[in-house]
Amino acid sequence: EADIYQTPRYLVIGTGKKITLECSQTMGHDKMYWYQQDPGMELHLIHYSYGVNSTEKGDLSSESTVSRIRTEHFPLTLESARPSHTSQYLCASSVAGYNEQFFGPGTRLTVL
């Protein structure tokens, strides 16, 4: 079992709400990632971080923002949720960019 945690596991909210998806890892990994994945579809990288105070946008444009104030914590925030944000969000971490990634269980978000 990977030591990477995501909360909440499921979230149903109304349009316009601000939400934060939590991701924490206890492995001391510098590299952390957020992916968006629709059911049965491919993963899209939306944000990544190489270390504390380092964040970059991924390949898929996203209205979300991230922060990395502590090594173990990489939260994702949506300032104003919309139905188009309905998806599964996966957090992952790795020692280095080319190493294996460890994934959390995911947060399934539904915006009504």
Added chain:
Amino acid sequence: SQQGEEDPQALSIQEGENATMNCSYKTSINNLQWYRQNSGRGLVHLILIRSNEREKHSGRLRVTLDTSKKSSSLLITASRAADTASYFCATAPPGGSNYKLTFGKGTLLTVNP
């Protein structure tokens, strides 16, 4: 453009049969990795094969890599119903440790009891 492309998109077999999935990619790699994802869960790393390796085994898994054809295959032998999942290949580009993986679209494997 997508670096990794799995083939087939979906595969249905009977328990005990072997399952083979293929992955093609476009540019040079440092390594290629295979992951499994059970429905509604995160991905689990299965195996990593480096660009200078041709074959690797892990339990019932066998991975091959042909860098001249830019392709890899994942073979699961003596499949079980518990192997039902989506399987993704991911490529790591050559270069520094700050580079990131690119995932393919996945193959959905269904193993019927």
